[in-house]
Amino acid sequence: MVEEAKDGDSEAEELLPVRDGVSCEEGGGGALIHSSIITLMHNKDALTHFRKINKNNPHPENRESNRQEIIERMEIKNEITMIPCFGFCKGLEEGSEEWKKMSKKVREACESHGCFLLMCDEIIPKGLNEELLKQMEALFDLPEETKKKHISPKAYSGYNGKDPVIPLCESFGVDDVHLSDSAQTFTNVMWPQGNPSFCETLRTMSIKMLDISFLIMKMIVEGYGLPQHYISDVENMKSSCNSRLIKYHVPESNNDCETGLLSHSDKNTLTVLCQNGVQGLQVLSRDGKWIELEIPQHGFVVIVGDVLKAWSNGRLHAVTHRVMMSGEKERYTFGVFAKPKEEMVIEVPHELVEDKVHPLRYRPFNYGEFLHYFVQTLKENALQAFAGV
Template identity: 40%
Template sequence: MAIDAEIEFPTIELRSSDLKRGTEGWNRLCKRVREACETFGCFDVVYKKISTKIREDAFELQKELVEVPVERKQKNTSPLPCHGWVGPCEQVSMLYEGFGVADASNYDSVNNFAQLMWPNGQPRFTDTIHTLATQMEELNKLIWLMLTDSYGLQEDSLKMNYKTLVRMMKYLAPPPGEYERGFFAHTDKPISTLICEDKSGLEIEVNNDQWIKLTNLSPSSFVFIVGDPLKAWSNGRLKPVNHRVMMSGDKDRYSIAAFIIPNEGTIIKAPKELIDEKHPQLFKEFDFMDFFLYAISDPAKHIDSGELLHAYASLSPPVSN
C-alpha cells in the first residue's frame, strides 16, 4: 500500500494456505511480520477470517452506543487507567470519545458492559463485540507466534496470561476546512494493539518527525501496533511506533482497538536467546502493571511518551531509532 512517493507502508495478507507452521509460506510470512515490526513498529494485516460483516455490525452498534445518555456512559468506570469512558476534553481531544470493555473475549464481561449502557439489555451488541474481540485476540496470538518463530524462539517465549481490553472510539469531524488532532501522539503501553477503523485518520511517525496517514486500508485490514513492552521483550529489536489520529473532512470516524493487557504480576523480560555480546541486555526485568501505571496514570507523561520505557527500565542511555 503506497502512502508516500518514498515510503511504502507494509501490507501483509495472512492467507490460510500459508498459515501452517514450518512451511515455506509460513516462514516467509514470519520474516515479513518481523521486518515490518522492526522497521515501522506496525503493519497493515489483511485477515479475511474475520468477516467484514462482523466489523460492519460492530460499527453500527457503536453508533448506537454513543447515543446513550451521559449518565449511563459515566457508569463505564475502572480503577485501571484507559479502561473506562472518556468524553471530549482538552486533555485528550474535544473530538474524541471512548469506551472500554475489559476482558472482552469473556462473554459475561461484554454483557455486563451492555447492561450498564442499556438497562433493558442489548444481546446483539454483546454477541457482536464478544465475537469480534475473540477473533481479534486470536489474530494477535497468531502474530505473536510469527514473531517468536521468526526469532527462532520457543512458543512460550512470548506467552503470558492476559486480558483483551477493547476500546470503542468515536472522533468527531472537525469544522469545515480544518485539520485537527483527534488523539495526541503516543506509543502504546500495552504489549500490542490491533485496530480496525471505518475511515482513515490514523497516522504514524517515520524517519523522525515525518508523519504518514494510513489510507486505502482494505475492508479486511487491521493495523497491528508494537507496544513499548515488546521492545523490552525483544531486547530493542521491535520498534514501538509513535502514532496519532488527525481528523479532516465532514465525516465522523469510528475505530475499535484490542489492547493486550497482561495480568497483575506478569514480568516482562528478554529471552536469553536475544541477549549476547553483540546484543547486550538493554532493559531490566520489570512488572508490566507497575510500568503501565507509571506510564499512564500521570497525563503529563504523555509528552515524549516514547521515552517512558527508557526512563523506567533502561540499563543504558536511550538509543535513537
C-alpha cells in the same frame, strides 16, 4: 507529511484485493504477502494507470507484470515510505515453509516500521467487522448520563468523555472480554432492556482480534528463530486485553486538521485496530515524518507496543502514532489491546542479547509497576526511564 490519494480512494480499495503471492483459495495454505500495492494508494496517476491496464489485461499473469512495472517505477521516484500490508488466510499452517516466510516478513515489518496493515477476511469475516462498527454508532448515540455509568478504576477502561485536551475523542474501554462476562455486563449497563446482538458481536470480534494478536506474536518468535518454549511467554503477554470502542467527532472549526488523539506509543504488547473507513491514523517514521495510513476497507492495522519492544530487547519498534481529524465524517475505531496481567515480569530472552551488537537494553520489570509509573508521570520515554539499562 506524505500526501494521500484523494480522488483515488475508491480505486485504492478496489486494488487491495488484487494481492501478490500465493492463491488464497480455501485450503490452499496461502499466506499472502502484499506490501508493494500500498504504494499505489498514495499516487493518483499510478492508480489511474493501474486501473486502466487491469481492465485491458484481464489475465492475472499479465496483470502481475504490469503491476510490478508500476511499482518499480514508483520506487525509483521514492515518493513515500512504504507501510507493509499482509494477507492472512485460514490455511496457513504453523511450521510450514510459507509460515516461516511470513514470520520473517512480519518480524521485519515490526522492526522497521513498528506497524503493518492486514487483510484477513477468511479469519474475521467482513460482515462481523461492519456489524460492530455500525452498532457502535448506536452506542455513542446513547444519553451522556447512560454512558457515564460505565466506570472502571483501571487506566484506559470505563467511559472517557470529551476531554478539553482531546475534545474530538470519546471512548469506552472494556477489559478481558475474552475471559469473562464483561461484554454482557457492559451491554446490560448501556441497554438495561438488553442488546444481545451488540454483546455477541463485541465478544466475537474481541476474541478473533486477540487470536490474530497471538498469531502475530508466534510469528515473531518464529521470525527470530527462538525455541518453542517462548510461545508460552508471548501467550502470557496477551493473557489480558482491553477492547476499546472509540469515536472521533468532526472538528467544529474550519481548520484543515485537528488533533483527535495526541502522539504516543502504546503501553501494551500488541494492538489490532479496525475502523469505519474514515482515515486519520498517522505514524511517525524513523526519519521524523508523519505518515497517514490508508487502512483498507475491512482491513486492520497492527501496532507494536512498549511491552513487545522491551521483550525483544529493543529490536521491535514501538511506533509513535496519533490521530488527526479533518473533513465532515465521524471516525469510529475498534481496537483490541493485548497486554500481560499486571503481575507478569517482562524479561528479554537471552537469545536476543548479544554483547557487542545487541547488548541488554531493558532490565526485567513488573508490567503493573510500569503501567502505574507511566500513568503517574505520562513520560514520553516511560519505558526507557523505567526499565532502561
